[in-house]
Amino acid sequence: MRHVTDVAGRELRSLFVSPVAYAVLSLFSVLAGVFFILNVAWFNDMLLRLQQFQAFDQLEMMNLNDHLITEFYGSMSVVLMFLIPAITMGLFASEKANGTEELLLTSPLTAWDIVLGKFIGGATFVAILTGIVGLFPGILFVYGDPEVGRTLSGLLGLLLTGWVYTAMGAFASSLTRSQIVAFLIALVLMLVMLLLPAMSDLGVAAGASWVGDFFRYLSANAHVERLLRGLVETSDLVYYAVVIGTFALLTKAAVESSRWR
Amino acid sequence: MIEARQLSKRYGDMLAVDGVDFSLERGEVVGFLGPNGAGKTTTMRMLTGFLPPSEGTASIAGFDIFNDPIEARRCVGYLPESPPLYPEMSVKSYLSYVAKIKDVSRGERRQAVERSLERCGLVDVRNRVIGTLSKGYRQRVGLAQAIVHEPPVLILDEPTAGLDPLQIQEIRELIAELAAPAKGETQQTVILSTHILAEVEAICRRVILIHQGCKVVDAPLSELTAEGQSLEELFVRETMGRSSAREERA
Ligand SMILES: Nc1ncnc2c1ncn2[C@@H]1O[C@H](COP(=O)(O)OP(=O)(O)OP(=O)(O)O)[C@@H](O)[C@H]1O
Ligand SMILES: [Mg+2]
Numbered sequence: 001m002r003h004v005t006d007v008a009g010r011e012l013r014s015l016f017v018s019p020v021a022y023a024v025l026s027l028f029s030v031l032a033g034v035f036f037i038l039n040v041a042w043f044n045d046m047l048l049r050l051q052q053f054q055a056f057d058q059l060e061m062m063n064l065n066d067h068l069i070t071e072f073y074g075s076m077s078v079v080l081m082f083l084i085p086a087i088t089m090g091l092f093a094s095e096k097a098n099g100t101e102e103l104l105l106t107s108p109l110t111a112w113d114i115v116l117g118k119f120i121g122g123a124t125f126v127a128i129l130t131g132i133v134g135l136f137p138g139i140l141f142v143y144g145d146p147e148v149g150r151t152l153s154g155l156l157g158l159l160l161t162g163w164v165y166t167a168m169g170a171f172a173s174s175l176t177r178s179q180i181v182a183f184l185i186a187l188v189l190m191l192v193m194l195l196l197p198a199m200s201d202l203g204v205a206a207g208a209s210w211v212g213d214f215f216r217y218l219s220a221n222a223h224v225e226r227l228l229r230g231l232v233e234t235s236d237l238v239y240y241a242v243v244i245g246t247f248a249l250l251t252k253a254a255v256e257s258s259r260w261r
Numbered sequence: 262m263i264e265a266r267q268l269s270k271r272y273g274d275m276l277a278v279d280g281v282d283f284s285l286e287r288g289e290v291v292g293f294l295g296p297n298g299a300g301k302t303t304t305m306r307m308l309t310g311f312l313p314p315s316e317g318t319a320s321i322a323g324f325d326i327f328n329d330p331i332e333a334r335r336c337v338g339y340l341p342e343s344p345p346l347y348p349e350m351s352v353k354s355y356l357s358y359v360a361k362i363k364d365v366s367r368g369e370r371r372q373a374v375e376r377s378l379e380r381c382g383l384v385d386v387r388n389r390v391i392g393t394l395s396k397g398y399r400q401r402v403g404l405a406q407a408i409v410h411e412p413p414v415l416i417l418d419e420p421t422a423g424l425d426p427l428q429i430q431e432i433r434e435l436i437a438e439l440a441a442p443a444k445g446e447t448q449q450t451v452i453l454s455t456h457i458l459a460e461v462e463a464i465c466r467r468v469i470l471i472h473q474g475c476k477v478v479d480a481p482l483s484e485l486t487a488e489g490q491s492l493e494e495l496f497v498r499e500t501m502g503r504s505s506a507r508e509e510r511a
Contacts (some may be wrong), residue, residue: 006361007368017349103345106309107362108335
């Protein structure tokens with residue numbers, strides 16, 4: 001696995017000279033700005049209204065972390081869901097379309113070199129996007145006093161969610177030579193992920209509570225909620241590692257099967 | 262240096278390559294001929310480890326492609342039918358990346374890139390983005406990519422396709438030089454496919470001709486042209502004759 005960084009480095013550099021990366025970066029920054037302003041305006045509005053109605057105990061409950069930063073992170077995770085597939089769709093599909101797959105697979109690289117290199121390239125880009133998100137709550141520290149720990153652990157939750165999406169997108173890209181198909185497969189995988197809580201409810205309703213529990217564990221919701229509340233627990237980190245690792249294994253299998261077809 | 266043992270490739274019901282056997286010694290330059298669809302590209306893809314053979318195996322520089330795939334691949338420089346290029350990269354950074362993944366050590370990388378740029382006539386375009394190069398120059402970058410790590414074995418699929426006459430001349434000289442290098446350099450074994458028979462006469466000492474997946478000729482060039490027949494006559498006779506024989510049987 002000595003070549004992981006070589007593959008990742010090339011991927012990142014190619015991303016940064018491609019128009020897709022800049023389109024995603026600028027669209028993402030604009031959307032982050034818009035959502036942040038909307039959330040600030042909404043927060044302000046709430047404060048004013050609560051004051052108007054003299055609902056002091058509720059006013060007491062209002063805080064920047066729960067009612068602004070968490071909401072903002074939530075909006076940004078939806079944005080990431082649509083933008084990350086655009087980043088990952090080319091990871092493997094473009095190699096097949098370019099014919100560079102023939103170079104990669106005839107070089108002294110292992111399948112892990114290729115799969116991890118690609119994932120790390122995409123994950124680094126997602127980390128940059130998350131960094132942009134992190135700038136906005138930073139502004140709040142100038143004017144108010146949100147809790148540092150919760151703000152950062154929530155951002156970690158967003159980053160890990162983004163990396164799960166990256167692993168899914170990389171897997172989708174390894175299945176096809178068409179970038180558009182890769183984009184769509186990735187979206188479908190993410191939608192399934194979002195529907196897991198509903199499936200869990202169905203399982204409970206059908207009387208199979210272990211099915212319900214299983215789907216609830218698979219869904220990212222409970223895990224990201226704890227991170228948003230400021231709880232960084234090993235079991236949640238393990239969950240993310242397992243999901244990302246599973247998709248990495250699937251991707252490796254897809255890469256190897258293309259070699260053996 | 263290259264040994265193919267009963268190499269076969271089946272696509273569904275069709276046998277694209279049917280039990281091809283050959284063995285190349287160090288320093289040989291072999292022309293790999295055959296009509297369109299004969300199975301040349303498929304054979305080369307199996308030798309390089311890109312495609313798994315359906316049956317049979319091969320070894321490169323003594324490393325079996327199944328048992329020592331990484332070692333075997335390290336010993337091969339491969340120019341696929343369409344050069345494997347990243348259009349957004351510059352020529353130089355592309356070659357440097359290829360040198361990295363081909364295990365050229367950090368200290369030797371720069372020199373290796375310079376040398377392949379020089380050998381393939383790419384010095385003037387080293388900083389150009391590959392996507393903006395003409396087809397012939399892209400072919401040259403593909404060739405530079407195959408030789409950058411100075412592999413003992415070169416597998417070239419139509420290396421002169423799309424080049425101008427002058428460049429074809431240079432590439433032929435380069436290939437001849439690779440097989441019979443100056444002192445102190447590694448001697449390379451080359452197998453190249455082509456449809457230009459004059460090219461074979463100019464640089465190859467041995468010819469392997471395949472037709473419908475089977476090897477039909479494997480002999481030194483001198484032997485083949487000894488009785489005054491041209492390579493073209495041989496090609497036509499072997500490929501036409503066989504297919505009509507097949508039809509007669511059917
Ligand atoms: N992926 C594939 N699936 C099915 N058939 C294939 C595939 N690749 C090649 N073939 C078939 O295998 C046969 C051999 O093809 P190959 O590309 O090896 O020929 P070639 O000798 O390189 O021809 P050319 O001179 O045109 O390059 C052809 O009949 C081709 O249609
Ligand atoms: Mg071919």
